[in-house]
Amino acid sequence: MKKVLFIFCLIGTISMSAKVTYVRTRGGLFGYKYVNQTTFNNGDSNVNCSNPGWTWCRITPVNITLPDGGTVVLNENLQSVFDEIITKNITETTHSGKFIYDNKLFVRYSYNVNEDSLVVNIMTLEEAKAEGNNF
Amino acid sequence: MKKIFFLASVFATIQGNAVNTSDVLAAPTWTIVVKSSGGFFGYKYVNQDNNNPSGNSSLNCSEPGFRRCKWNATAFVAGENPFTNDDFEKIDELVMMRVNETNSSGTIVYNSYTIKYDYNIAINKLSYKVFSQEEVNRGLINE
Numbered sequence: 001m002k003k004v005l006f007i008f009c010l011i012g013t014i015s016m017s018a019k020v021t022y023v024r025t026r027g028g029l030f031g032y033k034y035v036n037q038t039t040f041n042n043g044d045s046n047v048n049c050s051n052p053g054w055t056w057c058r059i060t061p062v063n064i065t066l067p068d069g070g071t072v073v074l075n076e077n078l079q080s081v082f083d084e085i086i087t088k089n090i091t092e093t094t095h096s097g098k099f100i101y102d103n104k105l106f107v108r109y110s111y112n113v114n115e116d117s118l119v120v121n122i123m124t125l126e127e128a129k130a131e132g133n134n135f
Numbered sequence: 136m137k138k139i140f141f142l143a144s145v146f147a148t149i150q151g152n153a154v155n156t157s158d159v160l161a162a163p164t165w166t167i168v169v170k171s172s173g174g175f176f177g178y179k180y181v182n183q184d185n186n187n188p189s190g191n192s193s194l195n196c197s198e199p200g201f202r203r204c205k206w207n208a209t210a211f212v213a214g215e216n217p218f219t220n221d222d223f224e225k226i227d228e229l230v231m232m233r234v235n236e237t238n239s240s241g242t243i244v245y246n247s248y249t250i251k252y253d254y255n256i257a258i259n260k261l262s263y264k265v266f267s268q269e270e271v272n273r274g275l276i277n278e
Contacts (some may be wrong), residue, residue, distance in 0.1 A: 024175060028259040030234060052259040054236040090176055092201040116174040116199040 018043040018064045019127060020074055025117040028052025064105065067126050072104055074122060082107055086120065100125065100135060108133070166212045166265040167193040168227070172258065174199025183207055190214030212248065212265050226250055230263050242276070251276055 023046070024032070033053030037060050039045045049057035061075040072078075082101070086109045089097050096110040106128035108121045128135070170178070179200030184193045185208065192211045196204035206223050209216045218226070226245050230252045233243060240253040249271050252263035266276050 026259075027175065028256060029170065029173070029231070029254070029261055030256075052256050054256075087176070111175065113174060113176075113179075113199050113201075118175050 018045070018062060019121065019123040020045045020047070020059070020062050020064070021119065021121050022047035022057065022059060022079075023049070023117065023119050024057050025050040025115060026052070027057065027116075031055050032057050064122070064124065066104060066124055070104075072102075082120065082122070086118070090118075098133065098135070106133060106135070166191060166210050167262065168204075168223075168264075169193070169195045169197075169260065169262040170204050171195075171197040171260040171262075172199070173197070173204065177201050178204050181205075181207075183210070185211060212267055215267070217246070217248065217267075218265075222246070226263075226265070230261070234261070249276060 021044075025048075027049060029052070031052075031054050032049040033051035033055070035047070035049045035055045035057055037045060037047045039062070043065075045059075045062045047057070047059050049055075058076050059074060059079050061073050064072045064074055066072065085099060085107075086097075089099075090109070090111050095113065096108075098106065098108040100106055104125065106123050106125050108128075109118065111118045123131075125135075173196060177200050178196040179198040179202070180196065181202045181204055182195045183206060184195075187193070190211050192206075194204065194206055194210065196202075205227075206220050209220070210218065210223065212218070222245070229243055229245065230250060233241060234252065234254045239256065240251075242249055242251045244250070247268050249266045249268070250263050251266065252261070254261045264276075270276065
């Protein structure tokens with residue numbers, strides 16, 4: 001019985017972990033050629049967009065489960081909100097940063113101008129703390 | 136007196152020829168905008184040239200950076216400056232709206248000027264040229 005409970009707890013923990021990372025590399029003026037989203041067994045998702053094309057780098061909705069049992073749906077609209085904040089924050093002298101959204105999600109971003117590569121990590125506040133982020 | 140007439144006519148002929156030769160040799164005077172391999176936040180190089188002897192202005196933007204690809208002073212079309220920077224922004228917007236997967240090149244008309252655009256997706260390069268009506272009439276748009 002203890003083993004069953006342990007397995008249930010383990011599954012519960014894994015399903016709460018839903019970090020999302022999206023990477024945009026060398027897109028074109030009108031979008032990307034490759035837009036691939038991978039969802040792993042633990043709930044994490046990676047979205048990779050690259051090369052010039054005609055497809056926008058949009059995420060297929062991902063449910064991010066919060067420690068209190070609530071859920072945040074990371075969809076196109078929320079991605080647009082994040083993109084807007086990131087676009088305002090990244091400048092010639094500031095290529096990376098982080099912010100907290102709605103006191104629920106931690107967003108970290110980094111832009112490599114030589115590679116024209118923007119990496120965005122999204123996770124719960126608890127996951128961010130576990131990674132050693134202070135806020 | 137005949138000599139004077141002769142010299143005058145020779146001078147006139149030379150002048151006339153000079154004008155005609157100039158017309159024939161004159162470079163096309165379209166205004167060119169080229170955006171090539173920019174980045175997520177803009178361009179590294181933004182170069183505007185208003186000093187072409189033909190009256191041509193050009194704007195070249197390339198490589199990933201943080202600068203906007205925009206005119207920093209009035210550009211010239213066929214030696215004239217018919218557009219404000221706002222006009223060029225509108226033209227840019229129209230071109231960007233027009234280009235899509237099945238229509239990566241073509242022409243649009245803005246205030247009697249014709250804009251010929253082309254997007255090469257392989258190298259992420261958008262270029263367009265602005266032609267005056269007179270240039271269109273001369274067939275320069277087909278070159």
